[in-house]
Amino acid sequence: MTPVLSVQGLQVAIGKGAHAANVLRGVSLDLQPGEVRGLVGESGAGKSMLGRAVLGLLPANAAITAGTITFAGRDLLAMGEPERRGLLGRSIALIPQDPMTSLNPVKRVGAQMALLLRHHLALSKREARERAADLLAEVAIREPRRVLELYPHEISGGMRQRVLIAMAFACDPVLVIADEPTTALDVTVQRQVLQLVERLRLRHGSAVLFITHDLGVVAKLCRTMTVLHAGRVLEEGETAEVLARPRHPYTRALLAATPRADRPAEALRPVPPALIESLWSEAYRLDRLAVVGTA
C-alpha cells in the first residue's frame, strides 16, 4: 500500500550560512491510509516544524536542506506551486493550534466556510451555505444556521475549534495535520473535541498526523506514535507497545515525569537534566559530522 505521507531523512535548518541551526535532523516517518499517528515532543523538538514542512508553510527563514516528502506517491517538494495549492485545504488539511487567531475576526463564520467550499468544490453560493450548515451540524453545533451568522468572537473557544475541525474535514481530506488543537481547551471540552476528530476521521476516511506534547491524548486517539526530540525520531511504534514497554530512555523519562490523577504523588520522577543534555550534545555531534561529511 502506498503510504499517504512519507517523510524520508527530512532536514530543516533555520538561518543561513554559518548561522544556520538545524531544527529537524533527518526525520523519517510514514503514514498509511486511515492511520492516526501521534507526533509527540516537548517545545523545541521540531514537531510543529515537521507539520509545517509537509504543508509547505515553513517560516521564511527556514529551509529544507535534505530529504523528501511524498504525498500519496507524489513528490511534494518537486511539485509546482499551483498543483500544491490545489492539494492544500482539500486533500491535505490543517487543524491549527489556536482557534482564536486562525479565524478571520471581521468575517462571519458562514462567509469563511463558504469561501473554502466554493474554492475547492466549485459550489454555488447557496450550495456552499447549505453545505456549511451541514458541516456545523456534523460537528454537533446546535442551531448551525444561527452560528453561521456569528463572528468568531461571539462563540466559545471550544466551538471555534469545532468550526475549524469542520472546515478541515469539509473536502474529505486524505491527510489531516492537527497541530496541538486541544492544548488551549479545558479537559472536558478537550475530550469532546477528541471524540469529534475520531468520528470525523472515520467517516471521511482520513489519515491524521496528530501533533501534541500530551502522552495522554496520544494514548486515547492514536494507534501509532513517534517520539521526537531535538529534531530526531527517538522512538516509534504502536502506541500500546510504546507506552507499555518504552525502549528509549527519553520516552521512559517522559512517562515517569507525567503527573497522573490515578497515582499518588510519590510516583512522579522528573526527567534527569543529564539525559536531556546528553541528547542535545548527541544532536550537535550529528550536526558537526554532517558538516564534515559534506566538506
Added chain:
Amino acid sequence: MSDVLLRTGSLSFAYPQRTGLFRPPVPREVIRQIDLAVPRGSVLGLVGESGSGKTTLGRLLVRLLEPTSGGIQFDGVEIGHLSEAEMRPLRARIQMIFQDPQSSLNPRLRLGVTLTRPLQVHGRLQGRRDRRDRAAALLDLVGLPAAFVDRYPHELSGGQRQRAGIARALALEPDFIVADEIVSGLDVSTQAHILLLLRELRARLGLTLVFISHDLSVVRVLCDDVAILHHGEVVEYGPVARIFSSPQHVYTRQLLTAIPLPDVEPGWLDESNPFVAHQQGSAA
C-alpha cells in the same frame, strides 16, 4: 496561634456588569458563598475550568480584590475590608506567584534587582552589597546559580523564569502564597521539577499554599486538600486522597474521567459521555 492560617466565610464577589448605556450596572456574581479553611503549613488546590472563578478567588485571597460580601480571616485578623494602608504590614506575609513569568518579571531589570525589589520596598535592604547577597541566597533557594543575579529574564528558559518568579515571592519570607496556574505553560520535564521544588520549599520553609490549577493530575502531586470550583461555587471540598478515590459530586467525576491518562483505553472516545449534551451550545 490558631491552626488555620486562612479562613473564608461566605465569601462572595460580583463584578459590575453594564447592561446598557444609560442603565446602572448590575452586579454579576462570579464567586458565591465560599467557605474555606487552610491549615497552617498545608497546601490547598483550587481546581476549575475556565470561567469557574478560580483566578478571581485567588485574587480575593491575597486582597487584590475586595469581597462584595463575606469575610477573609488571615491569621485571626479579618482582612476582607481593610484599606490599602491597613493591608500594607500584612502584604509581606501574603504573596502571589503568577502564571506567566515572562510577563510578570520586568524585562528591563536584572534578576538581582527584581528579586530584591520587595525587600527594598519594605525597607529591609542594607546597601548594594546586601542586595547581591540576598538575591544570590534567593536564587540558591530555588536551585538557580548565583551568577543569574546579572541575567535578564529573556536569557532564561521557561522553567528558570518560573523559578525566578518563585524566588521573588519568597523574598519577604511570607507565610502564605497563592500560586496561579504556575506550571501550566511548562513542558512535562520542566513541570515535574517545579512541582518537586514547591514541595521541598513548603516542607523547608513551612509555607502555606493555595495552588490554583485546571489540571487535577498536577494538584494530586502537591496538595493536601482540594476544592473543586464550578460556576463560582465550591461543589466539592476535601482531602486529596478522598477526592481522587471517591469523588462525590458529578462534576468532579466528569473532570476526573475527562483527563486522558497515558494508557491505551478503547472506548474512551465513545460519544456516550453524558456530559457532552450538557456542555453544548454555549454560543454567546
